[in-house]
Amino acid sequence: MEEFLVVLTVFGTLFGIIYLYFSTRHKERMALIEKGVSADLFVTSKRRTAVPLYALLLVNIGLLAVGIGVGILLGQALHLTGMNEDISMPASIFICIGLAQLTGFSISRRMDQHYRMEMRDEEQSL
Helix, strand or coil, X not given: CHHHHHHHHHHHHHHHHHHHHHHHHHHHHHHHHHCCCCHHHHCCCCCCXXXXXXXXXXXXXXXXXXXXXXXXXXXXXHHHCCCCHHHHHHHHHHHHHHHHHHXXXXXHHHHHXXXXXXXXXXHHHC
16 A cells, blocks of 8 residues: 555656646746747757767767676676675776766767867858
């Protein structure tokens, strides 16, 4: 019975948050329309100078997987040298994941700068 109440509470909370978000957004938009404000506020323009989202996700997820793998290998190596496995495994995994995320951020930033330069060069050549 308690599990049912927990699940019901979680889904009820999620529904309430989503409902509140959309109903508030609708009310704000209707108020702006009644005042005669341009509808261009509601249209989000796509950034042409951004790296595609799939590329960033693939790079970061790939680096995360590599970081987990290297962390497991490093933790096992530390365990074989005599360190307690309860300490070596989580510590090495989290350290390697953190390094992988920092590397992913650096690569994503370089990709974005490269993509922006290509887009700028393309626009100038037109």
